[in-house]
Amino acid sequence: MQDGNASALSAGEKISGSREKGLNRVLEILEFLHTTQRAIGIGDLAKGVNAPRSTTYTLVRSLVDAGLLEMQGDDNRVYFGKKLYLYGMDYVRGNDLLRRGRQEVDNLSRETGETSELCMLQSGRYTIVHASPGTRPFRISSATGLQIPLPWTASGRLLLAGLEKAEIEGMVSNDDLVLPDGRKLRLDDFVADIAKARITGYCVTSGLVDAYTKCLAAPVFSAPGKVEATMCLVVPIDTSEGRTGELIGLLRDRAAKLSIAV
């Protein structure tokens, strides 16, 4: 799931699809719903995940019966179900870091007025696990659950701290190194960034995901040297040196607080 089957035709995919395991189909369905973020008809779902209609009907029925999916109202559309919400809450309950991290992110964005996020690696991909929007008039886009190429972000540089170059290379595709504005990042530069971020204990990137923001990030450790998550602030790119410094200080402080008791 982590890559290569949503982007389909890329690498060593069996072209004609042939026979696919039911479980895999289900995983694709869930992932598809996660990207669409809305209920969808079963027929379209089948098209979307490139699965036979008959199979899709069967699987969806199973999932609806199990409560992982729900039929939306009276239409023939499906979306995530209560069961998934309950399992998700179970995850939160079993995960101190996430629970406290969410709290801390909410605090931070309330105190600073800036957009704040908690980020983690999710099957080798950068993921915004929790976000709190801040109070600025222009809305900085960042939805929970969004997945972004690691090299585009400050958090990405911290999350990979301590990995070997080879490992890093394995987690970053060539496409990932191409920034939204078309510029191509050199892998070596990225690796250097990571090493630097590791030493300084924080990371700032300017105008990477878009030209108007910069991203401040600080690491949360689950064990000495092991970066489990990052907290970050997304601020306008013209934020003054002084304020940026303040925010970084605050951010590092809070991230450190999260680290200790884990």
Next chain:
Amino acid sequence: MQDGNASALSAGEKISGSREKGLNRVLEILEFLHTTQRAIGIGDLAKGVNAPRSTTYTLVRSLVDAGLLEMQGDDNRVYFGKKLYLYGMDYVRGNDLLRRGRQEVDNLSRETGETSELCMLQSGRYTIVHASPGTRPFRISSATGLQIPLPWTASGRLLLAGLEKAEIEGMVSNDDLVLPDGRKLRLDDFVADIAKARITGYCVTSGLVDAYTKCLAAPVFSAPGKVEATMCLVVPIDTSEGRTGELIGLLRDRAAKLSIAV
């Protein structure tokens, strides 16, 4: 999943288990983890869901790769993964009622100091979808995601309002009618309770789940006559008539507020 395969040997189950569909195994695994509420070794998991070890290993690997499960730390134990949390948040985002209901429950328990809950039907079973503990010294047990037989609760009586007797009968097993203290509820009485609750627009039960509490519940409607959820308060059984009345008033008010905009 809703019934009949966890309770296993009951009805028309193939006794020897023979060959089981992978997806079903997965659904059982998730449900099992939901009940244990903690990470568990793969071997034990296999025993727990009564699946062959080799199969369990394969499935768990798929699920871990997909991020639905995570290996716990260094041990060989697994539990829910980040993906499930993300899907769960998607569900919340797509569900106004749940989002606002959680909020309202938190408010209510803060204002009254009592334990407050949001309850819904989940594959035909009563489920505590969100709970907020209240401030009483003795803790009233009620975990999010807990599933309880419908007849044990005030909310259950409201959630079934408007259904035919036959439908109700289908959703309530004989075991469900036996209260925790051993008393057996008559189905007819339960059906009568439901009809009454429907008319009065709220429901109070005393000493059903345990001898020391009573449960006040009010319905949340998704459409005229359709009870989508209930809000409820769990209070000490010796709460005065007067205060009980106040609380019911408050509860009905909030539940109504939830109903309107849905």
Next chain:
DNA sequence: AGCGATTGTCTCTTACAAGAGACGCGTGTA
């Protein structure tokens, strides 16, 4: 009314996943 597109259900075939079981490894304990 006529037509194309979509929806939900069903049947039948065969490719393949579920499962049995063996194996090697590490660990505790007698």
Next chain:
DNA sequence: TACACGCGTCTCTTGTAAGAGACAATCGCT
């Protein structure tokens, strides 16, 4: 040292689930 036990991986067989495709029903459009 020997034994029992649990873990993780692998191989091989066969029961069966995934998929192709046909079908009737419904919908929307002209």
